[in-house]
Amino acid sequence: MSERAVPALDGSPLAAAVIGVADLSRSMAFYRDLIGMDVVHAGRWQGRAFERHWGLPSGSAASSALLAASDAPVGRVLLLEFTASARQRVRQPGLARAYGLANLNFYTADIHRDAERLRGAGYRFWSAPVHYDLGPEVGTPIEVVFEGPDDVPVNLVELASTDPATRIGQMRAYVEQHGRTRTGFTPVVTSAQVVRDLERARAFCEQVLGMRLLIDEVLDSPDTNRLLGLPAGSRSRVQFMQGGHPFGKLALTQPLNYACEDLVPRAVPPNIGYVAQQFLVADLQQAAAVARALAAPVYTPAVELDLPGLGRCAAMLLRNPGSGALQELVQAL
Incomplete structure (x- = not known):
């Protein structure tokens, strides 16, 4: 059956789930060894643009790993082990509601x-x-x-x-x-x-x-x-x-x-858990204008930076106005 059996519509799918991790090695082993994803980028992430983008204090950094299961930039997992002494857990195990x-x-x-x-x-x-x-x-x-x-x-x-x-x-x-x-x-x-x-x-x-x-x-x-x-x-x-x-x-x-x-107040960097969803957009300025018209709160304004696995990009963080969840909008430069 051809791909047309499931329509590939115009629009931005989830490019990556962004997860703050307690132990990068342990989390990477789960997605790599048990789920079978490939590590397509790993390294140290720091600098003023990094701090501004994630709303972190000066001197912050993160060890990162981007895992993927296809060549397409969709359905990936970005793991970030932030350097911070007061990281909270976003969610307690077993919480379903x-x-x-x-x-x-x-x-x-x-x-x-x-x-x-x-x-x-x-x-x-x-x-x-x-x-x-x-x-x-x-x-x-x-x-x-x-x-x-x-x-x-x-x-x-x-x-x-x-x-x-x-x-x-x-x-x-x-x-x-x-x-x-x-x-x-x-x-x-x-x-x-x-x-x-x-x-x-x-x-x-x-x-x-x-x-x-x-x-x-x-x-x-x-x-x-x-x-x-x-x-x-x-x-x-x-x-x-x-x-x-x-x-x-x-x-x-x-x-x-x-x-x-x-969970929304705790689901922010540098905490441990599911903190953001990443989406690639063709025009960040236009997407931000539409989001503003929908009264989507800005968490951090647009900044240019190098993103793991994507290279030089412009990116910003917004809150989905219906859920409060952090949405990372990214435009490749």
């Missing part, structure tokens, strides 16, 4: 095999793999969530549907055609933001990033609540947003009837 950046999703060909392998490596799972139905247009996935390094939940997804009339069947065919990592996974295919205002979060994705709505569902079944670690009867509205690649999607999730802890 929280606003902000939520997880990393990877596709797997055999979820039961991989879950057993990762469990044997010491990773704690929220549940057994859950098989659930998203209807005749979307299809059926099998999913499971476990606690990854640096308290970042990792969601494994097996695409169970084979029917090419379903979105999951189409994506399965795309993955089978384009291959997996040496350990059987993919780049980051989806990453979730738990939002307070779904309309404003979606507007940012559509108008600033050029993404389009792919799936709009209310998840409220016992199976999905067990998967997500939610109480019985919980209802969550989820909108999947897709940019110009089948990978690097965003899952915007709004809790409809349950309370959440707010």
Whole structure:
């Protein structure tokens, strides 16, 4: 099946998930050795532009590693071990109900095999793999969530549907055609933001990033609540947003009837956890103007600097107005 089975729309997919790490070697080993991603850049990152971009005091630095599972700048993981004496943990292990950046999703060909392998490596799972139905247009996935390094939940997804009339069947065919990592996974295919205002979060994705709505569902079944670690009867509205690649999607999730802890104030450098999402844009000035019209707060203004794996760029940090999550907008120079 050709790539057209899963439309490659115009727009900016997730280029990289930016994670502050407690121990770079340990975290790099997980994504490299267990997930099978390649280290495409590693080094020391410091200097005035680095400090300004991440909002850090003078003298700050970070050891960095950029990992990828394809040649395309999409679905990568950027690990940063910041030098700071007072780093906080963004999220406590086991916390399932929280606003902000939520997880990393990877596709797997055999979820039961991989879950057993990762469990044997010491990773704690929220549940057994859950098989659930998203209807005749979307299809059926099998999913499971476990606690990854640096308290970042990792969601494994097996695409169970084979029917090419379903979105999951189409994506399965795309993955089978384009291959997996040496350990059987993919780049980051989806990453979730738990939002307070779904309309404003979606507007940012559509108008600033050029993404389009792919799936709009209310998840409220016992199976999905067990998967997500939610109480019985919980209802969550989820909108999947897709940019110009089948990978690097965003899952915007709004809790409809349950309370959440707010991770947003702690999800900033130099803390430990999922701190930002990176997107490549063609025109940073134009993207910033659109974001300003949407009242997206600026975290740090645009600055020129060398970014790991990307070279000389202009970049800025904004907050998604619907979730508060940090969004790194990057223009190659």
